[in-house]
Amino acid sequence: MDFLSELRSRLRTALISMTDSPDSFVEMLKPAQDGKFGDFQANCAMPLAKLSKRPPKDVAAELLEKLDVADLCEPPEIAGPGFINLKLKTARLAEETAKLSQDERLGITRVATPRTYIVDFSSPNVAKPMHVGHLRSTVIGNALCRVLRFLGHQVLSDNHVGDWGTQFGMIIYGYKHFRDDAAYQRDAVAELSRLYRLVNQLADYHDLVANLPKLHEQLPLKHAAIAAARQAAAAAPADKDAARLLKKSEQELIDLQAEIAAAVKKRVAVEERPELKQLADAHPKIGELARRETAKLHAGDQENKQLWDEFVPQCMAALEGMYQRFGITFDMALGESWYNPMLAGIVDELKQKQLAVISDGATCVFVEGNTAPFLVQKADGAYTYATTDLATIRHRVESLHADACLYVVDSRQSEHFQLLFATAKKFGYSQTEFRHVSFGTVLGEDRRPYKTRSGDTIGLESLLDEAIQNARKIVDANSSHLSEAERANVSVLVGMGAIIYVDLHHNRDSDYVFSWEKMLATSGDTATYNQYAYARVCGILRKGEVDAIALRAAGHSILLDTPAERALALQLNRFANAVADVAIDYRPNLLTQYLFETANCFASFYNECPVLSAEPAALKASRLLLCDATARVLKQGLSLLGIGVADQM
């Protein structure tokens, strides 16, 4: 039973005669933060007392008179300034745990009013190989889909792939000029990706060669600015603005020098390789020409469209392989290209409704409170992702009847989504919940964000491979009792689990530092710890030759005489609440936290409470039931995160 929800509901009833708005007070009933305060604590007497200007303890006492929890709890206690401490009756907890152990859904009821969710996640550029930066969206989006679905909502996952952008011009240009046919035959996607990088590098090269002199010209200006600022600061030592200006000028110089250094490095990278330099010299206008290929594609050029038709399915198939490794299937993958036919109509309509205006030749929607425009059509007539995203919203609302659209996208795009949602609202889509489920950046060990185009990002494929290889070493060291095939299987589960779990266990808002050490750790708060706990439960059931179905059906009682058993039982009953919490603000880390605590409760139980040798038979049966329920909670919970388990490891 979800005791927290039940107690809150009882509290609400008690509060009705004491306040008009019980909601916020009901929320103040929480799991106790310390075991000595009982199992739950209600903190609402103090703020209520403030409103009525009465002593908090009097309010708490009045609340207790009205609070009917006698069937659930020991007599509540008032402590400190007016905290109400609740402790469940162990007999009732045992009863509810027995019920839980027989419930197929482990106490998680389906929501009364299911909504239709569109979850937009992963969304890579099909022309480029996926890298670490794609991990979070993929993993968080998948977890949210699974959780929402399990709660009974209708969920449509959508991979909004980038299949229509400027990168295709680069690939087409590269294909026309630089392709290696043999390589293309062997592995088309790898060759396309090489071509993309090559064209990008050459275009960059010409840009920076053109730009470097300008950067150098700025150097003396920056020096002069610093000198001036230094003088001003010296003249007025107390002037904070002057000091700040000096600091800023110095920083600008450092930034400029870094920019120059980076540019020089890139230039050298091309010039020190004669074959690259030769290509660069032979294609001086490569950037512009690549853009022109994109424009031709968009304009319906036959040759380019044909190439695009040839490339995209191969790219999608390659992505598919990646998603299989994560166990992800999308309900749809409607990329940018799919919305292309609707873009002109969107812009027309925006103009008709007088939402969009022409500014500097571009068609823009201006949203109050934002200086940046929402740019739906460029001066050259091309549409932007703003336009595509509006078309996407139209489809999701009008054809898919979405109640909520979640965008699992990097927090750096928050401004875009703010504008998008505001524009959608103006457009008339005001009944739908739009939510940017944003997440922080994956940082390098130097605490600098990974730069997409710096060239040395870690490919996702190799990341997964390395995690699995590493897991294999650990499995080999620990699991001589497993067969070769079993070890291979466990290595995949452990390696993939490690990566997924590390990502999900962070609050999604935070940036986090990518480190191999953490990615591959198997102790502490990790997927492996949870998987291992699961395997240990399975070990007990296996060794005891327990038929789980029969065990559940037998109707044994649960006995909770030791602290470890009681704590585990209480924890198992919290499962429903933990899963529901994930859906409130789309935070999977709440579930990893819950699962770790559960596995931890089990490990303590495992240490202190023998199962198979327990006497009498009723105690053994009770402990077996606890084991079985724990295993199912762990397996189900991990599965909601996209992480698998093995019976033995």
Add this chain to the structure above:
RNA sequence: GCGCCCGUAGCUCAGCUGGAUAGAGCAACGGAUUUCUAAUCCGUCGGUCGGAGGUUCGAAUCUUCCCGGGCGUACCA
């Protein structure tokens, strides 16, 4: 310049619709195995919650300012 986000233990992070002595993991140190997997458990050490003021009975949480960092900011997506 403007906007958004962040600063919590040596490290990586929870906690942030205000609530009792601020929690984990890692690292360090010390214990636990005749018993179901030690990929484990138990314990110890470790914090002016960036700084200062304000609101409050009560602030890591709300507010103002300051310091430090990240990101975004009109034709890339």
